[in-house]
Amino acid sequence: MKKFVTAVLAVITWALLSCSAEERQTLNLSKAVILVSPQIAGPLQETARTILVEEIEKRSGIALELGIDWKSDTQIALALAKDSNLFGKSIPSHADSDAPEQKEEGYRIYHESSNERNTLWVIGADARGILYGIGKLLRTAYLSEGKIEINRGIDFSESPQYALRGHQFGYRNTANSWDAWTVEQFDQHFREQVLFGGNAFENIPFQEASSSPHFKVDPQVMEVELSKICEKYGADYWVWTPAPHDLTQKGAHQEGLKTQEAFYAKCPRLDAVFVPGGDPGENHPAQLIPYLEDLSELLHQYHSDAGIWVSLQGFNKEKVTYFFEYLQTNSPDWLKGVVYGPSSPPIALERELLPEKYMHRFYPDITHTVRCHYPVENWDQAFALTLGREPCNPQPQMYTRLFNRDTPYTDGFITYSDGTHDDVNKVIWSQLGWDPAKDPKTIILEYTQFFFGPEVAEEAAQGIFLLEQNWDGPILENAAIEETLALWKRLEANHPDFGDNWRWQQLVMRAYYDAYIRNRLAFEKRLEGEAYEILAQADSMGADQAMAEAMQHLQKADTEPVSQDLKEKVFAYGEKLFQSIGAQTSVDMYQARSAERGAILDFIDYPLNNRWWMEDEFDKIRAFTSEAEKLARLAFIRTYEFPGEGSFYDNISSADAKHVTSKTNDAIDFLWENNGISRKRLSTQLFQFTPTLAYDKLDPHSDYLIRVSGYGEALLRANGQRLTPTKYEKGYEEFKEFPLPRELIRDGKLEISFDKPDEDHLNWRQQSRVTDVWVIKQ
Template identity: 50%
Template structure:
């Protein structure tokens, strides 16, 4: 034995066998391969069975080791995992470790303490819960922190920690309905596994959708919706998790017959549920009833609810209520002080959060309903998202956004008692975990959360690497796609991980992350290639249009259509297709309408849009057909010149694609309501790409203008454009309101004398219109005459 080996042996021996003055042995790690499970009889059923089963099953999946429960304290030298309540003094004659600290989180609701204790008789890992949920969440902590593989089962130690949640409500909506992009394809076993996974990461509530879409069954349903919602209730009962249900009224509550039918439907559901804790009634989205009808209806619901679930609560959101209706609600609270109402739910379309908490009497709780599932046209759109992603990945792609949602949650959570998120599929899995963990501990670092996620779902050797890879995927969506060279580095990173870990190929969470890495890279390569083709086509139009117009258009189309005839990176496309097939097989993710029978193109159909044009070849082909109908050669030449010079108006002139992060350098505003990425013709619009991004009232700054030059502002859009230059409203020279038509203004030379102008637009009063009918501005030129 050499000197180095001797030193290592001595250190190891000391770590394992050194006896300290208190009589305990010091162990740096807790090996659990030979452990047995002991359960305190004071833990109520079903958690007495659920927690040991969860621990044993999850360990066996990863290690092949089956830990068994024993009724008696084992002999000396053994390793034990003991489940006890904080009120227990001892377990089978062995004293439960006492926390001498002043603060004892394990005594607070859902809190727990984890202690590793090594004595001469062996090692005990204590899971000490304040209540049955504390036992479950303590078990989750152990599973998230274990090192597990076929040769290893150990917990870094020694361990002595205690914690309790910051917010009492931490849940997620899992609607078994065709609208969801994956849940509707799940079996009961898949729901139980997913609910278990969420519980391991601190979730204490699940929200179902019992009635809203029963009339539209999914082709993917494994069992009828009415049966599944009862099964989910049973799962929640077994895991001691709150079961919420989202129950809008899309009928007119003034119709007595329909109202009674709605009440009867609710009562039948309440009667059938083994567990039901909360009824959430959205005031709007959907629904269109005045609160003077809603409040008596909810009171009647509560009366029925109490017959079957005496501790259950009723909640309301003010989504969609106008000012008069909101005021009516608060007046109702002041006058009636209903004790049957538990609180309000704040979601998209609700009055401002701070205002809601201020106006809501203290005896009522406030729950957030955050949309963590969508990326565009939603509550939390991806800021400065490149249009290429918006048009291909759409609303429901694999969307890990941990750092963004950590900020969003931190801004809102202090006003609330917690959250139950809106989710339409498993694609937002990381976001769910982030919200649950930060709902438990708002100070927990995002990287630590990702470490625990990666360790549990992908194995402890990948803890840091996968966490970093997830962070890189979030950065992929940061700013102009063409300029984000980090996407290629991220792809290389994930490709290396993929090759090195073939056993994860069937893991659906792994498949989701790989899909994003491949899709992001494929989209960027397509963008660079296809926009390069368009630039070449524009050159052809400029050079040839003065002679043979038909030849110019034909050559331009041939070049730009190479995106289809000679596509870039076909190997990446093939892998994306393969991963989409794998995800449908593993988790029922429906990435295509035709192939996987998704509910709609907005519902996660990334495969259907994987080759959506990232240049204007569709629009160009349609415009050329229009050019051919023009009467004179001069008209045709003029239009072709406008097309070829669209984004390059010439020296001293400027062009901005208003909502493009890469082509709108002078635009100072972003849309905060996610309506700046159009959704026309189910996402297959043939219009110019720039017209599919827009704002209602953009702000632009222009510098380094020629004080001796005359300028014209040209705008393409729809509806009104109430333009101001340096705060002064200008009268238009040309003013067309039809879609994709032109408006023009002459800029007074007095405004440009200092070489700078500020351009703004007054927002027209169009609150009565759907956003699709609102005025919009897509392209702006400042043209030097």
């Protein structure tokens, strides 16, 4: 992979953002004339000046004039590095031919001052470079009502390290907002992505007009309009187009080509066609490769420079071997590159096997929080059950780490996104694509300055990082949640003018949502503990009476709910987001496609204790004929997580598990059943395949029993020795029991591990897992 060197010739002092105008050493551009090189080819000449004029006017109220000479005292000059002059004046250049503005897509922003004449140069290696320079200018200039200022003496240049930096924008019902957008909204959004360094957009065509109640534009029309927008901004237009499900069926191959050709013919711009090998697809490469070859020939009839890309998602070892042997033997020129996506072979291995002539594109999932490529690390189950899979999820720190871990194996990325909720993450990826060493704090400060203005930039940036901290670890131990709400409430009160800004709306909404869940979790956990105290009196009051009183107490979560003021704010912002960008935060209220697709309002009151499970258990117990049997079962329920003095219990993937030493692997809210409304124990909805646990306070003179709950097999080892079970049930909320030999814990320490069963042939949802572990002193 070719690495570009980023040269920083002068450091922009971000502390100036919070200084007064008098304290800042700034250049006043409020009367500047914009000069644009006539050498900028195609539509980008008009695009460049339009962006600069419009985006400055939006933020300052000042409409800068365009010029063709140097009569003004102050100019903003847009020029190409390869040109010797602009309207007769020499263009500043570095003596070093390796300067960033000489490299593809690179740019330089330079303040030239002489004899009280000031020129702010935006010099691009090419037309794209000029757009990226404009982006940097707009992100760092001090723009407010009646003011256009930038640091004097600025001399900043950079070129991107990764050639491909893009995001998927599927105009389809699956997305939780984009299907409600107009052409104008997409135009503005693509513009903003370019200004933050993006150079590619991927659509998902062939959507039926009847597939979404939110479509304002026929998807067959929109897929062409998106192509036009990409041409306008000089960005690559990609499409994600799966092959027919079964290419072995008669006529499937030709039917697939026919569908594609009609689309190719009507697109003014098309740079790449990505055909996933699986999810969906599932064709063998023996059938997929000939289809791709024919597809390439067809594509080149309409777009001669466009490339065919394929992923190996869902490929088993035999398919992977077949595919790479084909490349090694045939070295086809029709294939541009391979896309690494979820369920592809390991990213490092795929890069190693891929011949050097082919590019390697990353397809990272930056949009989902659970059941996904990058699940939220150390996430409390209460958030997973309520916020679900597609909430507003700004995670600048996490995605910076993941970017630098995985992207170096590739030539760049087009991220997987399904809505507006991951807007911050897109900017993080785009900017790291320019320089992986960029501090995420700098990126986020530019984000808040650009979208919210310099007066609020620092505090809003802090608020974004606090939102990420909200999700780190057990909710009830996380003091950041209250701090986050206080900050965003203060910003909300002090800046009502941002009330219509959809980015602002979803950030403030998250702060209220998180705080509501924290308060509700504390309340409902207390109710459950008090219900167990009632059940402890079952011997004296009778099983039926104890169950009735315990259930009545648990139902206070619904009859006496807490923090309804916070909940009302969440719903108010849900309405605002629907009005501003068509965000569908509820299936019933806003016709979200499904409960998984951003419907966070539908789960805001999902039980955060086990009351649904207990209610179902009580119904079973009432059918028992023996009081003794009822009491025994109630005692089991009451002590499920409290096995007694000297014993230990762990909910394996809970953020507050005390003895678990392994990390959860996308285990949060596993049991997605009944559209997310599972009534099983909360611990049953968490799991790990092969967890590890450690204990150091066992009594070496006592006998212990290790109890395991989960699903399927549990090949347990204690201090390295495989144990033999005396009880071995394999269903949900059933138990396996292993006596622990005393000689294994002579020092009072115990490490539990699990061997992985031979289940690679099974889908991960059918594989064995562990949900709860007890070490019970006998």
